[in-house]
Every structure is written in structure tokens, then in C-alpha cells.
Amino acid sequence: xxxxxxxxxxxxxxxxxxxxxxxxxxxxxxDYFIWYKQxxxxxxxxxxxxxxxxxxxxxxRVTVLLNKTVKHLSLQxxxxxxxxxxxxxxxxxxKLVFGQGTRLTINP
Amino acid sequence: NAGVMQNPxxxxxxxxxxxxxxxxxxxxxxxxxxxxxxxxxxxxxxxYLQKENIIDESGMPKERFxxxxxxxxxxxxxxxxxxxxxxxAYFCASSPREKEGYTFGSGTRLTVV
Numbered sequence: 001x002x003x004x005x006x007x008x009x010x011x012x013x014x015x016x017x018x019x020x021x022x023x024x025x026x027x028x029x030x031d032y033f034i035w036y037k038q039x040x041x042x043x044x045x046x047x048x049x050x051x052x053x054x055x056x057x058x059x060x061r062v063t064v065l066l067n068k069t070v071k072h073l074s075l076q077x078x079x080x081x082x083x084x085x086x087x088x089x090x091x092x093x094x095k096l097v098f099g100q101g102t103r104l105t106i107n108p
Numbered sequence: 109n110a111g112v113m114q115n116p117x118x119x120x121x122x123x124x125x126x127x128x129x130x131x132x133x134x135x136x137x138x139x140x141x142x143x144x145x146x147x148x149x150x151x152x153x154x155x156y157l158q159k160e161n162i163i164d165e166s167g168m169p170k171e172r173f174x175x176x177x178x179x180x181x182x183x184x185x186x187x188x189x190x191x192x193x194x195x196x197a198y199f200c201a202s203s204p205r206e207k208e209g210y211t212f213g214s215g216t217r218l219t220v221v
Contacts, residue, residue, distance in 0.1 A: 032208065043112075043199050043212035044151065089150060094207055096141060096164075098151040 012105045019077040021102045023090035028071060032093040035064060035075045037086045038101070044089060047075070082106050110135070112202050112213035113182075120219045121190045129185040129216045133202030140183040141210070142175060145197045157183060158206075190220045 013019045025033070031052035036044035048059045050066050050073070057064050063076040077084055087101040113132040121127050133140050138159050143151040153167040157177035168175065172190075177183040187194055197217050201210040 034210070036212075041214075043214045044201075045212070046210070091151075093210070096153040096156065096207065098143075098153070100150045 009100065010103045010105065012107055013080050014107050015082060016079055019075075019080045019084070019104055021075045021077075021088050021090075021104065023073050023075075023099050025071050025073070025090075025092055027092065027095070028068075030071075030092045030094060033064070033066065033073055034091045034093050035062075036089045036091060036098075037084075038089065039086045047088075049093070077104075080104075080106055082108070112200055112211050114198075114200050114213035114216050116216060117214065118217045118219070120221060122221055123191055124189050127187040127190050127194070127218055127220075129187075129198050129200075129218070130182045131185070131200030131202075131213060132182040133200075134204075134211050137202035137204050137211070139203045139206055140177050141201045141203070142183070142185050143199045143201070145199060145215075147196075151199060154185070156207075187218075190218075192220050194218060195220045 034049040035047040037047050038044045048062050048064050050057045050064045052068060055066050061078045066073045073090060085104060085106050087103045089098050089101045091098045112134055115130050119127055140157045142154040144154055145151045155168045155175045156164040157175060159177055160179050172188045174186045195218055197215045199212055199215045201212045203209045
């Protein structure tokens with residue numbers, strides 16, 4: 001069946017550094033992906049999305065890269081701040097499949 | 109301009125009781141999705157509903173679980189005869205169109221004692 005997974009369950013970065021969170025998917029027909037941020041005790045919050053007709057999309061301090069050849073996408077957060085501490089999920093939106101999540105911790 | 113409202117935020121039930129979780133979608137959204145999240149895990153899709161119709165219930169356990177989204181009122185996820193393994197956070201999302209533009213609620217944390 002389809003799966004969306006993440007390479008690392010945890011990621012620690014220094015405040016001010018850039019963070020890169022990776023995600024792999026299995027269904028080559030997947031064409032729409034969303035990154036979510038979930039803080040403790042809260043619901044997932046939309047960060048950015050990307051469709052398969054693009055390989056890069058930028059938002060405020062975030063960039064999503066999509067590599068369809070290897071079925072991989074990444075979320076890059078620039079100048080990571082303490083408020084970025086959360087669990088980050090990628091989701092294949094057409095089939096409503098979420099990855100396991102990467103917990104991002106910011107070191108002062 | 110309220111988002112997705114879920115209630116209650118916390119629900120405690122004894123084994124064998126029924127749990128009813130409510131989800132009011134964003135105004136104007138006619139698509140509702142329910143997810144379950146165990147501690148330190150991702151969100152698992154349960155069911156996708158459109159007004160008065162179940163579109164996809166492939167993630168819903170075959171027994172004890174049911175969902176509805178009536179013409180009027182919130183969507184309801186109902187769990188009958190709860191067991192300890194049902195303890196989890198249940199999230200609802202809504203969207204204006206099929207499978208895009210999702211907005212999530214803050215979840216209902218169900219504890220079965």
C-alpha cells in the first residue's frame with residue numbers, strides 16, 4: 001500500500017541555523033503534498049504545499065523541494081527559531097496519507 | 109471566522125461506554141476527514157465524509173466505530189463499547205473542495221479508563 005515516511009524521527013539544530021526535514025513516498029502517481037507542523041497538544045497546522053508539476057516552492061522562511069525521480073521531498077526552514085520546535089509531517093494529500101513525523105528541537 | 113471546532117477537548121470514558129466526538133467544520137466547508145493519532149505517532153486516516161455521505165471509510169475499524177456528517181449540525185465520530193486501545197487523540201479536518209485546502213481542529217483526546 002501507499003506509505004509516506006520520514007528519514008529521521010528527531011532533528012536537533014542550533015538556533016539560527018537552517019533545518020532540513022526529509023520525506024519519502026512510495027506512490028509514483030502521488031501528485032500533491034502538504035507539510036504540516038504540529039505543536040504539543042495542538043492540531044496540525046498547514047505550512048506549505050506543492051504539486052507534482054513543480055519541483056520547488058517557497059514560502060516565508062520555508063522552502064519545499066520535490067524530486068519525483070526518487071520520490072522524495074524536503075522541507076527547509078531558514079534561520080530556525082525556538083518557535084519552530086514541533087513535529088513536522090509530510091502528507092500525500094490525494095490519498096490522505098501522513099508520514100510518521102520528525103520532531104524538530106532547537107538548541108539555544 | 110472560526111476554524112474547525114472540535115469538542116470536547118478531553119473525554120474520559122470507562123471501558124464499555126460510548127464516546128461521541130463532535131466536529132464543526134469551517135463555515136462553507138462540506139468535506140470532513142477524521143484522523144486518529146497515538147502518542148508519538150503520525151496521523152492515521154479513518155474516514156472522509158461529505159454532507160450526508162461517507163466517501164471513504166477505509167481507515168475505520170469495522171466494528172464499534174461509525175461516523176456521520178448530517179445535513180445540519182456537526183460531524184460525529186462515534187465509538188461504541190470503548191476499550192483501552194481506543195485511547196488516542198482524534199483530529200478532524202475540513203476542506204472546501206475534495207482533498208485540498210484542509211484545516212485541522214485542535215483534536216479530542218480520548219482516555220479510556
